[in-house]
Amino acid sequence: MRANYKVEFASGVFLLLGIAALIWLATRATDYGQELGKETYTISARFTNIGDLRDRAPVKIGGVTVGMVESVELDPVTFEAIVHMKVSSRFNEIPSDTGASVFTSGVLGDRYIGLEPGGAPDMLTNGDELFITQSALVLEQIIGKYLFNAGSDKEE
Amino acid sequence: MSKVNLENRTGVISGPVSQAGQCLLFLFRMLAGIRFSLTQIQTVMQQTYLIGARSLVIIMICGFFVGMVLSLQAINALEQFGASDQVSVLVGKSLFRELGPVLTALLFAGRAGTSITAEIGLMKATNQIEAMELMAIDPIHRIALPRFAAGLISVPLLTAMFNAMAILGSVVFSIGVMDLDSGIFWSKLQTSIYFQKDFIGGVWKSFVFGGTVSLIAVYFGYSARPTGAGVGTATTNTVVLSSVLILIFDFIMTSFLT
Numbered sequence: 001m002r003a004n005y006k007v008e009f010a011s012g013v014f015l016l017l018g019i020a021a022l023i024w025l026a027t028r029a030t031d032y033g034q035e036l037g038k039e040t041y042t043i044s045a046r047f048t049n050i051g052d053l054r055d056r057a058p059v060k061i062g063g064v065t066v067g068m069v070e071s072v073e074l075d076p077v078t079f080e081a082i083v084h085m086k087v088s089s090r091f092n093e094i095p096s097d098t099g100a101s102v103f104t105s106g107v108l109g110d111r112y113i114g115l116e117p118g119g120a121p122d123m124l125t126n127g128d129e130l131f132i133t134q135s136a137l138v139l140e141q142i143i144g145k146y147l148f149n150a151g152s153d154k155e156e
Numbered sequence: 157m158s159k160v161n162l163e164n165r166t167g168v169i170s171g172p173v174s175q176a177g178q179c180l181l182f183l184f185r186m187l188a189g190i191r192f193s194l195t196q197i198q199t200v201m202q203q204t205y206l207i208g209a210r211s212l213v214i215i216m217i218c219g220f221f222v223g224m225v226l227s228l229q230a231i232n233a234l235e236q237f238g239a240s241d242q243v244s245v246l247v248g249k250s251l252f253r254e255l256g257p258v259l260t261a262l263l264f265a266g267r268a269g270t271s272i273t274a275e276i277g278l279m280k281a282t283n284q285i286e287a288m289e290l291m292a293i294d295p296i297h298r299i300a301l302p303r304f305a306a307g308l309i310s311v312p313l314l315t316a317m318f319n320a321m322a323i324l325g326s327v328v329f330s331i332g333v334m335d336l337d338s339g340i341f342w343s344k345l346q347t348s349i350y351f352q353k354d355f356i357g358g359v360w361k362s363f364v365f366g367g368t369v370s371l372i373a374v375y376f377g378y379s380a381r382p383t384g385a386g387v388g389t390a391t392t393n394t395v396v397l398s399s400v401l402i403l404i405f406d407f408i409m410t411s412f413l414t
Binding site (some may be wrong): 004008010011013014015017018019021022024025026028029030032056058099133 | 351
């Protein structure tokens with residue numbers, strides 16, 4: 001009871017097409033190919049305010065993505081936000097006095113972390129912490145300050 | 157060999173509850189025959205062709221136009237904020253997470269689920285099922301299981317084809333017609349659609365939907381009253397119950413996955 005050759009061929013084509021579509025979608029239409037590679041190291045930084053920085057937000061040097069935010073947690077004692085970042089091991093010569101800032105791409109765009117490399121001779125390694133940090137600019141605070149200053153100008 | 161008791165109970169509560177119970181027992185009876193189905197890979201292949209490969213064209217056409225209309229609407233809405241660059245994120249997220257699996261499963265229920273129910277119901281009406289039982293062939297293993305397995309294989313693959321065609325439709329409309337930048341389109345897609353959360357989540361959903369639709373289709377076919385009207389009712393029930401359950405399971409899975 002051998003099934004029709006045409007039927008076997010058509011269902012084979014169907015299987016291959018479906019699997020090809022799965023692979024194409026996974027590699028071209030998701031971040032699957034955009035992973036940092038297996039080799040990464042983790043660094044952390046403390047900020048007083050990170051705005052709406054999310055997990056998986058990019059970490060950039062000079063606008064080029066070198067890693068991503070792994071997790072964000074709150075220090076229960078100092079109430080600072082601790083941001084853990086995964087950086088690709090290809091970039092293993094980042095000086096230890098590098099600064100980190102929370103930036104916004106565009107006016108209302110996503111938050112990302114920008115690293116500004118310093119000049120120290122020793123390099124960042126796994127588990128290191130960045131000490132020079134600059135918090136996120138929160139739009140409401142800026143507007144609030146502006147309004148406050150405008151009010152005080154009138155009184156003078 | 158114990159036959160699954162398929163007498164129809166009536167009653168507002170006891171009817172649906174006992175049907176659900178029968179459906180579950182039916183699933184267990186099918187799964188008990190999974191070793192048997194490995195010797196029947198030919199039948200599974202044939203059913204994959206009949207319900208999977210033959211549904212490919214309708215799935216691809218629908219996917220293409222769903223992608224087009226999604227980008228049309230998204231561009232219209234996003235243009236007001238000057239954010240029409242984000243169209244691929246909107247299209248990709250809604251496709252991978254919701255529309256792809258749900259619409260494919262709904263189309264599959266209409267295209268393949270009905271034909272399974274009608275086929276098995278007609279086999280029952282013409283006493284083919286009873287003849288098999290007399291020959292000591294378990295019809296649940298011989299008839300229902302290959303169709304269930306084929307549905308389980310087909311729906312995720314059809315969903316992938318649907319998504320791929322929808323992305324293609326979105327590319328054709330947003331890049332071809334609306335003249336958006338193709339580099340931004342693809343890079344937004346590749347940075348904002350998460351492999352783990354969106355893609356794998358959608359694949360899980362499509363497996364669940366495929367299993368649901370196939371189980372309902374074979375069960376209703378198998379429990380149909382062996383008359384012309386009974387087969388008709390069973391086919392209607394398949395579509396109605398599949399559609400409702402797909403949407404309910406979709407909500408449940410979405411709330412657990414995210």
